Amino acid sequence: MDTANQVWVSSLAREIYERSGENVYLCFQCQKCSSGCPLNFAMDYTPAQILEAVRLDQESLVLGSKTAWLCASCETCTTRCPQELDLAKVMDTIKMVSLEKGTSALPKVSSFYKSFLQDLKFFGRIYELGLMMWLKLKTREFTKDMGLGMEMMKRRNLKLIPHFVRPREVQRIFNKVEELERSIK
Amino acid sequence: MKYAYYPGCSLLSTAAGYDYSFREVCKTLGIELCEVPGWICCGSTPAHSTSHLLALALPLKNLQLAQMTGAEQLVVPCAACFSRFKFALSECEKEPQLKKQMLEILEGPFPEGIKVVHPLEIFSQDDLLKKIKSAVKNHVPELKLVCYYGCLLTRPPKVTKFDNCENPVTMDKILSAIGLMPQPWSYKTDCCGASLTLTETEVSLKLIQKLIDQAKLAGAQAIALACTLCQTNLDTRQKDIEKASGNSYQMPILFFTQLLGLAFGIPPKKLGLNKHLTNPEQVIKKFT
Numbered sequence: 001m002d003t004a005n006q007v008w009v010s011s012l013a014r015e016i017y018e019r020s021g022e023n024v025y026l027c028f029q030c031q032k033c034s035s036g037c038p039l040n041f042a043m044d045y046t047p048a049q050i051l052e053a054v055r056l057d058q059e060s061l062v063l064g065s066k067t068a069w070l071c072a073s074c075e076t077c078t079t080r081c082p083q084e085l086d087l088a089k090v091m092d093t094i095k096m097v098s099l100e101k102g103t104s105a106l107p108k109v110s111s112f113y114k115s116f117l118q119d120l121k122f123f124g125r126i127y128e129l130g131l132m133m134w135l136k137l138k139t140r141e142f143t144k145d146m147g148l149g150m151e152m153m154k155r156r157n158l159k160l161i162p163h164f165v166r167p168r169e170v171q172r173i174f175n176k177v178e179e180l181e182r183s184i185k
Numbered sequence: 186m187k188y189a190y191y192p193g194c195s196l197l198s199t200a201a202g203y204d205y206s207f208r209e210v211c212k213t214l215g216i217e218l219c220e221v222p223g224w225i226c227c228g229s230t231p232a233h234s235t236s237h238l239l240a241l242a243l244p245l246k247n248l249q250l251a252q253m254t255g256a257e258q259l260v261v262p263c264a265a266c267f268s269r270f271k272f273a274l275s276e277c278e279k280e281p282q283l284k285k286q287m288l289e290i291l292e293g294p295f296p297e298g299i300k301v302v303h304p305l306e307i308f309s310q311d312d313l314l315k316k317i318k319s320a321v322k323n324h325v326p327e328l329k330l331v332c333y334y335g336c337l338l339t340r341p342p343k344v345t346k347f348d349n350c351e352n353p354v355t356m357d358k359i360l361s362a363i364g365l366m367p368q369p370w371s372y373k374t375d376c377c378g379a380s381l382t383l384t385e386t387e388v389s390l391k392l393i394q395k396l397i398d399q400a401k402l403a404g405a406q407a408i409a410l411a412c413t414l415c416q417t418n419l420d421t422r423q424k425d426i427e428k429a430s431g432n433s434y435q436m437p438i439l440f441f442t443q444l445l446g447l448a449f450g451i452p453p454k455k456l457g458l459n460k461h462l463t464n465p466e467q468v469i470k471k472f473t
Contacts (some may be wrong), residue, residue, distance in 0.1 A: 017367055020237070038375060038376040039376070039378075041389075044405075070385065072230075072377070072379045073234070076336070076340065076376070081339045092233055092234050095234050095293075096237075106384070107443075109381070109385065113230070114231075115233050117331045119231075120226045120228065124226065126197050128194075134367075135383070139384075145386075151421070152462075157201065157457065157460055158198055158199070163197075165223055165225055170225055172292075173242050173243065176242075176290040177236060180260045180286055
């Protein structure tokens with residue numbers, strides 16, 4: 001869509017557009033996203049309400065809401081939106097803005113993301129045991145799913161020894177991405 | 186036919202049965218797999234939730250590596266990895282600026298001309314369906330089951346270009362070809378909660394329970410699937426949902442490649458069927 005003449009009343013909407021190319025002003029509140037969302041029952045605001053809040057520049061509501069963090073990226077909303085808004089990408093972008101401001105409405109979920117990427121950066125491939133340790137240290141839920149973990153170990157579904165794959169190249173990708181992201185801002 | 190093969194992290198650990206059974210089935214069907222040398226993680230949800238650029242760079246790096254095998258097509262069995270590869274290619278195609286940025290991040294040329302495919306797309310081609318039928322060695326039972334595709338193979342259709350996004354049929358076609366009886370049900374592409382199971386477990390358990398309940402209502406004695414995280418969630422969480430609901434489950438959850446392997450007469454252990462938490466014995470013993 002041509003946004004050359006767009007008046008960005010909401011600075012949050014503008015920020016999301018600049019980062020993702022998605023324009024929330026396209027939404028006409030048909031509610032298809034929200035009725036099809038498999039996680040809607042657990043959310044504090046529906047995806048359509050979040051879009052409306054972005055349009056009204058309600059930054060603290062949007063960044064304080066669990067909605068984006070509960071989004072499982074199942075892409076149902078993106079698939080069904082009649083305005084072809086990529087809602088899953090908007091949800092991702094809300095998470096990015098939150099993290100940059102140092103907040104997260106569901107710290108366990110953001111801790112998982114961080115632990116996963118730390119693991120990936122270190123080993124090149126995901127080493128599940130290491131990921132679990134990192135996550136447990138961050139969330140302090142030491143006994144959660146221990147029984148399940150033991151069952152998985154018994155069946156050798158979790159590797160004991162990690163792979164180390166292309167450590168220098170992976171590190172380079174992470175560094176280059178960071179560098180580029182800084183230069184864009 | 187030769188394919189480059191990207192297993193992805195889960196196929197080395199929690200979904201090892203998918204890797205074993207896929208390799209075995211390909212061997213039987215005369216499909217040559219060439220593992221991508223030194224492949225790295227695709228980044229999955231944690232990458233695309235935190236950095237647009239990282240989410241594209243990791244799959245593209247793997248595509249560059251895949252081209253070193255000389256194959257024209259890359260097969261990616263994990264639905265989550267498959268989706269990340271497809272996204273990386275389609276986003277860069279849409280936006281030349283992104284492609285430029287990717288060239289800056291990655292050393293070497295942009296991985297043009299290699300096609301990303303899913304095993305379901307390969308096996309559902311007419312000539313392969315014929316081959317699959319003629320490779321059946323065991324007696325295949327008239328087992329009623331449901332095919333569960335999950336989210337990321339079909340959605341968004343513009344990106345994955347896979348089957349039909351609301352009612353996919355490739356897996357149903359393949360499993361019917363060997364004589365199994367896939368049942369119609371309306372939960373083929375519903376979400377299992379993905380990685381939320383690790384963090385917001387209670388929320389995810391509700392989705393998992395709904396799927397298994399609906400499979401039962403459709404008359405299924407087993408669920409066949411093609412996604413690693415769906416398999417882990419549905420297979421390993423049945424005790425938790427039994428505790429929460431008071432119902433009894435014991436629904437075997439199998440990769441579609443494991444079912445093909447059983448029909449081809451491959452020993453269950455070679456298909457990783459000893460790794461499941463919900464015992465699939467009642468399905469295995471029906472193949473004689």
